[in-house]
Amino acid sequence: MDDDAALCAATSALIRSLGWQANIFSSPEAFLQSAYITETSCLISDVRMPRMSGVEMHARLLQLGCAPPTIFVTAFPTAALRAKVMANGALALLEKPVDPATIEHYLHLVLGKP
Numbered sequence: 556m557d558d559d560a561a562l563c564a565a566t567s568a569l570i571r572s573l574g575w576q577a578n579i580f581s582s583p584e585a586f587l588q589s590a591y592i593t594e595t596s597c598l599i600s601d602v603r604m605p606r607m608s609g610v611e612m613h614a615r616l617l618q619l620g621c622a623p624p625t626i627f628v629t630a631f632p633t634a635a636l637r638a639k640v641m642a643n644g645a646l647a648l649l650e651k652p653v654d655p656a657t658i659e660h661y662l663h664l665v666l667g668k669p
Contacts, residue, residue: 556580556609557601557628562651566599569655573662574669583612592616595623597646597665599658602629602636610640617643624665628653 556579557563563579570577580586583600584607598616600609609627616622627640630651637648647661 556583556586556599556604556612558582558604559601562601566658569658570662573659575662575666583607583609583615587612587615592619593621597662598623598625600625600627602627602640602648603631610636610643613640613643613645626658626661 557566567577567579578589578591578595580589580591583604586592586598598613600612602609609625613622613625613627616625622644624646625640625644626646627648628651629636629648632648632650640648646665649657
């Protein structure tokens with residue numbers, strides 16, 4: 556999930572090319588209102604988005620008891636942000652632009668081979 560539609564499409568295409576299913580959501584709110592919150596095996600989310608950040612969305616998922624392994628991406632990584640998301644159970648905080656092999660690595664950790 557990212558507010559950059561082109562980046563969402565590219566990430567989705569990468570995931571599908573690796574053999575997994577990918578669903579794109581236009582915002583954290585759209586994801587939270589979907590049936591996918593309990594069916595998602597891994598979530599990739601930008602940190603900074605309008606209205607609700609990826610970190611806020613993840614906190615909401617934790618409150619609901621259905622937070623999947625989450626990979627955060629950001630153009631503005633800081634040590635404090637990394638510590639915060641990792642303490643809340645994130646799988647990774649990756650800096651944009653993210654190398655596709657890095658995303659593949661983390662997806663294999665969580666999902667295994669497709």
